Amino acid sequence: MNMITRRQALGTTAGALTVLGIAGATAHAAATDSRASLPTGTVDEVYQGRRIQITPGGGGHHGGHHGGGHDGLPTVRIDGSELHVMRNADGTWISVVNHYETFADPTSLARAAVRELQGAVLAPFAPMGGTA
Amino acid sequence: MTVRKNQAALSAEEKRAFTSALLELKRTGTYDRFVTTHNGFIMADTDSGDRVGHRSPSFLPWHRRFLLEFEAELQKVDPKVSLPYWDWSADRTTRSSLWAADFLGGTGRARDGQVLDGPFASANGKWAINVRVDGRAYLRRALGAGVAELPTKAEVDAVLNMPVYDMAPWNSSSNGFRNHLEGWRGANLHNRVHVWVGGQMGTGVSPNDPVFWMHHAFVDKLWAEWQARNPKSAYLPAAGTTNVVDLHDTMRPWNDVTPADMLDHRKFYTFDTEPVPAAASQR
Numbered sequence: 001m002n003m004i005t006r007r008q009a010l011g012t013t014a015g016a017l018t019v020l021g022i023a024g025a026t027a028h029a030a031a032t033d034s035r036a037s038l039p040t041g042t043v044d045e046v047y048q049g050r051r052i053q054i055t056p057g058g059g060g061h062h063g064g065h066h067g068g069g070h071d072g073l074p075t076v077r078i079d080g081s082e083l084h085v086m087r088n089a090d091g092t093w094i095s096v097v098n099h100y101e102t103f104a105d106p107t108s109l110a111r112a113a114v115r116e117l118q119g120a121v122l123a124p125f126a127p128m129g130g131t132a
Numbered sequence: 133m134t135v136r137k138n139q140a141a142l143s144a145e146e147k148r149a150f151t152s153a154l155l156e157l158k159r160t161g162t163y164d165r166f167v168t169t170h171n172g173f174i175m176a177d178t179d180s181g182d183r184v185g186h187r188s189p190s191f192l193p194w195h196r197r198f199l200l201e202f203e204a205e206l207q208k209v210d211p212k213v214s215l216p217y218w219d220w221s222a223d224r225t226t227r228s229s230l231w232a233a234d235f236l237g238g239t240g241r242a243r244d245g246q247v248l249d250g251p252f253a254s255a256n257g258k259w260a261i262n263v264r265v266d267g268r269a270y271l272r273r274a275l276g277a278g279v280a281e282l283p284t285k286a287e288v289d290a291v292l293n294m295p296v297y298d299m300a301p302w303n304s305s306s307n308g309f310r311n312h313l314e315g316w317r318g319a320n321l322h323n324r325v326h327v328w329v330g331g332q333m334g335t336g337v338s339p340n341d342p343v344f345w346m347h348h349a350f351v352d353k354l355w356a357e358w359q360a361r362n363p364k365s366a367y368l369p370a371a372g373t374t375n376v377v378d379l380h381d382t383m384r385p386w387n388d389v390t391p392a393d394m395l396d397h398r399k400f401y402t403f404d405t406e407p408v409p410a411a412a413s414q415r
Contacts, residue, residue: 057321083267084336088187088316089179096265096336099174100315100326101278116334118244120266 037095041074043107050117054116076110081122083113097122134203134401139216139230139346140223141404142263147235150216151251154342155258162205167339168262169385170198174336179303182375183366184384189298190353190370190377191314193394195348197386199398202345214401217349220325224282226275236273236343245272245331252342261332261340271341272331279327287319292358297368302376309358309365313351321352353407356397360407367391 043054057072076083076095084096085106092102093109097116103109142150157163173185173194185194199215206213223230231238237250248272252259254270261269294309304316315323325347326333332340339345359365371378379392397403 057173084175086175086178089301089303094169096175098334099336099338100323100334102316117266123265123267 043110045107047111048114048121051077051079052107052114053080054106054110055084074106076106076113078110078113078117078122081124083110083122085109134207135212136214136349136401137216137404139218139235140211140228142216142235142292144234146216148211149213150206151235151342153206153213155251155304156209157205158259166202167337170339171263171265171336173384176329179305180375183303184377185328187304187311187314187316188376189302189310189312190383192352192392193367193377194383196352196394196397197356197383199288199345199348203401215345215349217353217403218343219350220282220328221285221288224284230343230346231275233305237271238273239332240271240273243314244268244412245274246269246362247271247331249275261337263337264332265335265337273333273341273397274330276328278330278334282328283319283321283324288321288354290319291321292354292361294358295362295365297365299368302369302373309362313354313358321354322347324381352397353403356403357407359395360409363409 035059041054041056043052045052053076055075057074073085073087076085086094088094090102092104093106094100094102094114095109097113098109101112103112137146154163170185177183177186177188179187184190185198201390203213203215206215218230223410230236233249235250237247237252240247247253252271254260259271261271291309291312294312296308298310299306299308304311304314307317312318313321315321326338329341329343329347332338333344333347367379369376369378371380377383377391380390382388382390398406
C-alpha cells in the first residue's frame with residue numbers, strides 16, 4: 001500500500017538534500033562567525049521544507065515540562081514548535097508522532113516527524129484536551 | 133458475562149452496534165478522555181523513571197484495566213456491545229473485512245493520509261480528532277506503509293513460548309514475554325502493528341483510531357494465551373521494585389487496582405475461543 005507516497009517521499013528527499021547542501025553551507029558560515037561556541041550536536045537544517053533545530057540538553061532543566069527524570073534530553077523543534085522526544089534504554093529515540101518506532105539519533109527522529117507531519121504544524125507541547 | 137469475539141466473525145448487526153456506540157462516546161466527549169489519558173501515560177512513562185502504562189511489566193494489566201473501563205462505557209450506550217479483537221496474525225492484509233466501509237473504513241489517501249470511507253471518515257462530521265499532536269483534525273491511516281508486514285503466527289508463537297513474564301531492568305530493554313509482546317525487543321509484535329496502521333495509530337494519541345481497542349483486545353488475549361501455556365509462570369516483579377508496579381502495587385490513574393487484580397480475565401469477560409491450559413495446574 002501507499003507505494004506512491006513512499007516514492008513521492010523519496011523524490012522529495014532527493015530534492016531536499018540539494019537544499020540541505022545550501023543550508024548546510026550557510027550554517028557552516030554562520031558557525032565560523034558567531035555560533036562557534038554552540039555545543040557539538042546542534043542541528044539547524046531545512047528538511048523537506050521544514051526547519052529542524054536540535055539543541056543538546058544541559059545537565060539541568062529543559063523547559064520544566066514533563067517530569068520524566070530525563071534532564072539532558074535535547075530539545076527538538078520543527079518550524080519553532082517543540083517535538084516531544086524520549087530516549088530508550090538502548091540509546092534509540094522515539095517522538096510523540098512516531099511513538100512505536102525507534103530511531104538511531106535525534107536527527108533521524110526529527111526527519112521522520114517531518115515526513116509524518118506532511119506539512120502539518122505541531123500542536124503545542126502539552127496535548128490538546130488538557131490534563132483530564 | 134461479556135464475550136469478546138474475533139472481529140472477523142462479527143455479524144453486520146454487531147458491527148453496526150459497535151461503531152454506533154463508538155460514535156456516541158465520541159459525541160458525548162467520553163471517548164476523548166480516554167485518548168487524553170493514554171497520551172498522558174505515553175509521554176510520562178520512561179525507561180529510567182516511573183513507568184506504568186508502557187515499557188514496563190504493568191503494560192499488560194494497565195491496558196487490561198484501560199480496556200475494561202472503555203468497554204464499560206460502550207456498554208452504558210449499548211449493553212449488547214463488547215470489544216472485538218483483531219487477530220492481526222490472521223487478518224493481515226488491507227483487504228480484510230476489518231477495513232471495509234461497513235466497519236472501520238480503509239487506509240488513507242496518499243496526499244494527506246485522510247481516511248475517506250467508513251463511519252469515522254472526516255466528511256461524516258462525527259469523528260473529529262480533538263486530542264492531537266499536530267494540526268490535523270481528521271483520522272489518518274497508511275496501512276502497510278510504515279512497515280510492510282504484520283507479525284506472523286510463527287512470530288506470535290515464539291513469544292508465547294517465552295516462559296518468564298518479565299525481567300530486570302523492567303523496561304524497553306528487558307528480555308522476557310512482556311517486552312517481546314510489547315515489541316521493543318525481538319520480532320516486535322504490538323509496536324509493529326501500531327506502525328503498520330500508521331496515522332494517529334503511530335503516535336501517542338493512538339486511541340483516536342478505533343482499531344486501537346481491537347488491537348489491544350488481541351494483545352490482551354495473547355496475555356491470556358501465554359498464561360494458559362505457562363501455568364507456572366507469574367507476573368513479575370513481586371515486590372520492592374523502584375519506579376515499577378509490583379504485583380500488589382496499585383496502578384495510576386485508578387489507584388485502586390493492582391496487577392494481581394487483573395491476572396484472571398475470566399472475572400470480567402471470556403473470549404469466543406478461550407485459551408486452553410497447557411497443564412492441569414491452577415495459576
